[in-house]
Amino acid sequence: MTKPKLEFWFEFASTYSYLSAMRLPAAASNAGVEVHWRPFLLGPIFAVQGWDTSPFNIYAAKGRYMWRDLARRADRLGLTVEKPDPFPQNGILAARVAQIALERPEGIDFCQTIYRAQFSKGLNISDPSVVAACADAVGLPDGVIEAAQSDTNKLALRQTTDEATRRGLFGAPSFLVGDELFWGDDRLEDALDWAVRHAQ
Amino acid sequence: MTKPKLEFWFEFASTYSYLSAMRLPAAASNAGVEVHWRPFLLGPIFAVQGWDTSPFNIYAAKGRYMWRDLARRADRLGLTVEKPDPFPQNGILAARVAQIALERPEGIDFCQTIYRAQFSKGLNISDPSVVAACADAVGLPDGVIEAAQSDTNKLALRQTTDEATRRGLFGAPSFLVGDELFWGDDRLEDALDWAVRHAQ
Structure with missing residues (x-):
């Protein structure tokens, strides 16, 4: 039997993806599940649904x-929440850098650092200097921001987002086992359990 | 200290309300929480959001x-799922009868019987004969269907639905502790825990 596997699909602008990104490494390790981190963009998926912003902005209640639920659940994880301004943030640069970072040992640390910057410190992650500071803080090499903006890397993110649509994703975080x-941070345990029970 | 209290707000047409309605009595009893069952209508709330049907019909993915997630979670509870046709069902008559039934010992049994008829047997709960059969099966008195259609009882359901809007509800099931x-069947444990920790 091979090790159970799970794909973690996340969007940096997504609030509940923040919770999953922070708690996933320990949860997956406890469950003995190997995780493939897949940054993608929700914007194009929401646009097809007729939304030009977060549904949390469109539907006020x-x-x-x-935001209340997020704060409650974050609190239980020992995390703080600060609403970034604007919300949602544009996470495209962070996602492009994450694609490169996740090929390296610093990848998960980089993703978590971006999430903390955005949702715990309220920083603007569309600002290249914020992303660069996160990359620097986790020890990514100089030039990673520039490399992230290559045509090849931009295309790779578009292809990942197309794959998300093709595979039925409509929100984030999402988890795929085959x-x-x-869908949703509250399904992480179900997803890990499924991965373990259906490992081949 | 008084006994911890929880309001359970449910719409008969709501799929995840089915799961909560079936598992709530045991979960609340285990937690030592007293539950007030509050049937209401989502239709008027969805209409304000610009939806004329279930968001699960509007957003195909x-x-x-x-439906897949519901089946997985129902399976863990030992429940079966059959999609009723049409979906969503019109639950207004069932909600009106439930208001009366919940004043009596048969109330919860009636609600669960309606949910099983709709989501386990796929029956049409907008059909008065289906609702009447459910009422009869749990021992509600003859004439309850007619009593449910009184102006006073209709008004009571409208007022409950207005109260839902006023108190910030936007979906079902919802739980209120004060x-x-x-929101959501997957928050039932959080809600019970909150009720216990904040009982006065």
Whole structure:
């Protein structure tokens, strides 16, 4: 039997992806599951649904609830929440850098550092200097921001986002075990359990 | 200290309300929490959001996922799922009868019987004969269907639905502990825990 595997699909602008990104390494390690981190963009997927911003902005009552729910759940994880301004943030540069970072040992640390900058410190992650500071803090090499902006790397992110649509994703975080889809931070345990029970 | 209290707000047409309605009595009893069952209508709330049907119909990928997720979670509870046709069902008559039933010992049994009829047997709960059969099966008195259609009882359901909007509800199931809102079957444990920790 090979080790159970899980794909973690996340969007940097997504609030509940923040919770999953922070707790996933320990949860997956405890469950004995190997995780493939897949940054993607929700913007193009939301646009097809007719949304030009976060549904938490479009539906006010749902948005108010989300921030309260997020704070409650973050609190249990020992995390703080600061709403970034604007919300949602544009996470495209962070996602492009993450693609490169995740090929290296610093990848997960970089993703978590971006999430903390955005949702714990309230920094603007569309600002290249914020992303560069996060890259620097985790020890990524100089020039990673420039490398992230190459045509090849930009195309790779578009292809990943197309793959998300093709595989039925409509929100983040999402977890895939083969074709079995789980949506939402609150489905992380279900997804890990599925990965363990269906490992081949 | 008084006994911890929780309000359970549910819409009969709501798929995840089915799961909560079936598992709530045991979960609340284990937690030592007293539950006030509050049937309401999502239709008027969705209409304000610009939806004329279930969001699971409007957003196809989300809808496909919901039915799969519902089946997985129902399976763990030992429940079966059959998609009713049409979906969503019109639950207004069932909600009106539930208001009366919940004043009596048969109330919870009636609600669970309606949910099983709809989501386990795929029956149409907008059909008065289906609702009447459920009422009869749990021992509600003859004439309850007619009593449910009184102007006073209709008005009571409208007022409950207005109260839902006023208190920030935007979906079902929802749980309220005082003004603290929890949304979704997957927040039931959080809500019970909150009720216990904040009982006065």
